Amino acid sequence: MKIILASGNKGKIKELKTLLPNDEVIPFKEILGDIEVDEDQNSFKGNAVKKARTIYDILKEKIDINELVVISDDSGITVPALNNEPGIYSARYAGANASDEENNLKLISKLKEKNLNETKAFYTACITIVYKDYEYTTHGWMHGKVIDKQIGEGGFGYDPMFVPNGYTQTLGELDYEVKKSFSHRTKALELAKKVFEVIFK
Numbered sequence: 001m002k003i004i005l006a007s008g009n010k011g012k013i014k015e016l017k018t019l020l021p022n023d024e025v026i027p028f029k030e031i032l033g034d035i036e037v038d039e040d041q042n043s044f045k046g047n048a049v050k051k052a053r054t055i056y057d058i059l060k061e062k063i064d065i066n067e068l069v070v071i072s073d074d075s076g077i078t079v080p081a082l083n084n085e086p087g088i089y090s091a092r093y094a095g096a097n098a099s100d101e102e103n104n105l106k107l108i109s110k111l112k113e114k115n116l117n118e119t120k121a122f123y124t125a126c127i128t129i130v131y132k133d134y135e136y137t138t139h140g141w142m143h144g145k146v147i148d149k150q151i152g153e154g155g156f157g158y159d160p161m162f163v164p165n166g167y168t169q170t171l172g173e174l175d176y177e178v179k180k181s182f183s184h185r186t187k188a189l190e191l192a193k194k195v196f197e198v199i200f201k
Helices: 010-019 044-059 087-092 100-113 176-180 184-199
Strands: 002-005 024-027 069-079 118-131 134-147 162-164
Touching (some): 002 044, 010 024, 010 069, 010 176, 044 069, 044 118, 069 087, 069 100, 069 184, 087 100, 118 162, 118 184, 134 184
Parallel strands (some): 002 024, 002 069
Antiparallel strands (some): 118 134, 134 162
16 A cells, blocks of 8 residues: 655654555655645644645645545654643744754753653654545554653654653663554554554455
């Protein structure tokens, strides 16, 4: 199956390609160039739907809708002790076009303001599929804690600061295959695969 991925995030693109090894995952920019979709909704679902629907509506003028599948992901980390920050602003917590390092440093500074060395946190992933003008969404979560430092070189985003429940190492330290077995994105994609099974049967 050819899936157009409505994301420009290199980390997400790499991860989704790994999680969907039997499908051809094509980032939308390879077809449409550098188009930006404003993520101005108030939920992960709202942003995921907007991204997928925007790219789908552009591509359906170029591709037969019977062969057009667009999938998007909106995800981030939520820290309840920080008034649920950064949440939907995870990718731009330190400002528009902020790097992972800049976002991590801002989160660390917020934790230090509260004198927190660690505190509960969770990742959310929302997957949206648009096919034949219908929208389908799935969610996945991963719970654990954030710490006030970065440890490990693996993963992307806030992974070097996040210790999942049942582990003592950050996602930045854990092997990718371990992370893949329980990540929020894996859980959302497993449900998305069930949607695929129904709509393509």
